[in-house]
Amino acid sequence: MADQAVVFAYHDVGVRCLRVLLDAGVRVPLVVTHRDDPAEKIWFGSVAQxxxxxxxxxxxxxxxxxxxxxxxxxxxxxxxxxxxxxxxPAELLALARRGAFNMHGSLLPKYRGRAPVNWAILKGERETGATLHEMTAKPDAGRIVDQQAVPIGPDDTALEVFGRVTDAAEVVLKRSLKKLLAGTADFKAQDLSRGSYFGGRKPEGGRIDWSKSAREIHDLVRAVAPPYPGAFSGNLKIFRTRLEPGRTPRRADPGPYRDGNAWFARCGDGKVLRLLEVEGEP
Structure with a gap:
């Protein structure tokens, strides 16, 4: 008889990893997922479908x-x-006779919690990844089964990085599944002191503080760029930026300004960002 698993899943990672299990012959009698929120932009695949x-x-x-x-x-x-x-909850996890496992979108123990890809970009990381780990009562704290790193380029958006993390999640599950089902997987305890927990993000988190450095603002814009809600300053929405270290700012205080037909911003460190894709006015 084939191995049996109940799957809780959503989003592209959910679609890809569920398909890995089904294609490997794992019996999945039940999938638990979410109804799509009508207030959320749905840009990802459907686990239910x-x-x-x-x-x-x-x-x-x-x-x-x-x-x-x-x-x-x-x-x-x-x-x-x-x-x-x-x-x-722990009482639900305990119903799995041979273990409960989660796929998390970071290189644990870093970026435990919600929105790990967005937080990693916001914090200026140059790599992240996907981690398969045991589930415990504490979020994203169980022993690691396997993980795969992916790069974060200096101008990559969250959507681009999330695509790589989704690919990495599929690779990790395919690589680990045989040993996991056979009971021969190696587990590595996490040192939680080497990482931090991050909460969920809200649209207000995209508000730009122009007193911050050009790099920090650039990272914020990348972290919340569409299909996420986006960065903003007043009524000006900013979807893409570029660091321009050789440019002299045309205003004395931090904030956005026009120079001809182009938008720029002076940042708190005196450096300039070019605002490549904008909508509205400050």
Whole structure:
């Protein structure tokens, strides 16, 4: 009999990793996912659509009581979580007879928590990645099964980096699955002191503080660029910027300005950003 897993999944990572399990012959009697939020721009694949196309039962945003009853009835060997947006309580994780595992979009223990790709770019990192780890009551703190690094270029946006992280997640799961199912996987404990936990991000987090350095503002713009809500200053939305270290600013105080038909900004360190894609006025 094939190995059996209940899968909690959403977003592109959820789609790709669910497909890896199904293509490997893992029996998935249940997929738990989210209803798309009408207030959110949906630019990613549908886990529910993939699951239904493969004949898998789907639950969307069930109550904890409904979920516990259903998973208890299935008595799965494994639980997998692939970009599911809710914490799974310890009593639910305990229903997986051979373990519960999560795919996280960073190189743990760095950037535990929410929006790890966006935070990594915002903090000026030059690499991030995907990590498969055991789930515990504490978020993103369990032992590591495997991880794969990906680069972050100096002008890469969150969307571009997230695409690489999604690819890395698929690579990690394919590479680790055979040993995980066989019970021969090697686990590595995390040293949580070497990383930090980050919370979710809101549109207000895209507000630009022009007193910050040009590099910090450039990293913010990249971190929240579309399809995320974007950076802004007053009524000016800023979607893409470029550092211009050789340019002399045309205003004395920090802030955006026009020079001919082009937009620029003087930043708090006296350096200039070119605002390549903007909408509205300051």
């Amino acid at each position: 993939l699951a239904r196309s493969r004949g898998v039962e789907v639950l969307e945003d069930p109550t904890l009581e409904q979920l516990a009853e259903t998973v208890r009835r299935i008595a799965p060997e494994f639980i997998f979580s692939f970009y599911y947006r809710r914490m799974l």
